[in-house]
Amino acid sequence: MSCGFRRILDARYEKVREAGIVTSQAVLIAVGIDWDGRRQILSVEMANRESRSAWKDFLVALKARSLKGVELVVSDDHAGLVAAIGEVMPEAAWQRCYVHFLRNTLDHLPRKHWRRLPAGAALAVRSTRSHRGQGRSRRMACQMVGPLSAADDMGGGDHRTHAHLLLPAGQHHKHLKSTNMLERLNEEIRRRTYVVRIFPNAQSCLRLVRALAVETNENWMEANRYINMDDLREHKKLALHQAA
Incomplete structure (x- = not known):
């Protein structure tokens, strides 16, 4: 995990029984694309809730495991998550998920x-x-x-959905403007955890989700490259040449 280009962050909730009480706990997931253009699942952790402090601890732990070189982070507009990204990874650009933006706009x-x-x-x-x-x-x-x-909603956060336009057109715009890649993983997790419905404890839930994450990660590493990173390298060279 020495380097990375793009990271996607999201959380889903599972029902867990703790001390005889059933509660919903957050499963925090980070997915990345390395400089070879391949997808990787970087981390899966449990938290009591999707708060700023929980996301901050999650991101700090990732950096402690030598994650570096992150240039773009894609997520929804969760206030705690966005604040944690800005504090732990201020060097990375933030892309608000385009799909979530559309949904939120149509809700208004x-x-x-x-x-x-x-x-x-x-x-x-x-x-x-x-x-x-x-x-x-x-x-x-x-x-x-x-x-x-809806105009008011777009006026407040419209510019944050344009970060992907700084990248080369084509694959980068298509894949880097939303959290769809992680949503597909969440769909598979939901399919597996629905059978259990209520986990006896948080650790049992974490073991199941991590086992699925390991299986998915292995399939991703053996599959074709998700994005052609040569396009980005040429794009960065051209930008440096124009700046000079």
């Missing part, structure tokens, strides 16, 4: 107003993300949504 948009948007609200919001200019994207979104509350 009453369904009765969807007909007022071209080709439906989801398509209208999605079309604003295809423009490289942050200001232009925000202006177009406000023009289409008008006085609806």
Whole structure:
């Protein structure tokens, strides 16, 4: 774990019985893409809740295991997670998950107003993300949504969904704008843990999730490269040449 390029962070909750009481505990997961373009599961840990302190301890432990060279972190807009990323990894750019952004935006948009948007609200919001200019994207979104509350939501965090545009177009834009890669792993975890429903303790839950993580990681390492990192190397060389 000596180097990394991109990390995805997310958490899911499992029901665990502690001292005769059933509680929901967070399973914190970090997935990364190394400089060979291959996916790796970096860490899986349990926490009582998805708080800033829990995420901070999780990230500090990763850095203590010699994780370095992280340039981009992708996650949802959880306040505790974002604060922990900024404190532990201030050198890394943060990308707000594009899919979560769309969901949150549509949550603020009453369904009765969807007909007022071209080709439906989801398509209208999605079309604003295809423009490289942050200001232009925000202006177009406000023009289409008008006085609806979704405009306020986009105005507050719109720029944070553009971090992936600093990378080469193509695979990097497609794979690095959301947490979909980790969501697929969460789907598989959900399929396995649903059979158990309530774990007798946190350690039993952690053992099952880690066993699945090890199996998935081995499959990823044997599979084809997830991203062609040569494109990024050329992109960085061009950026340095232009800066000089």
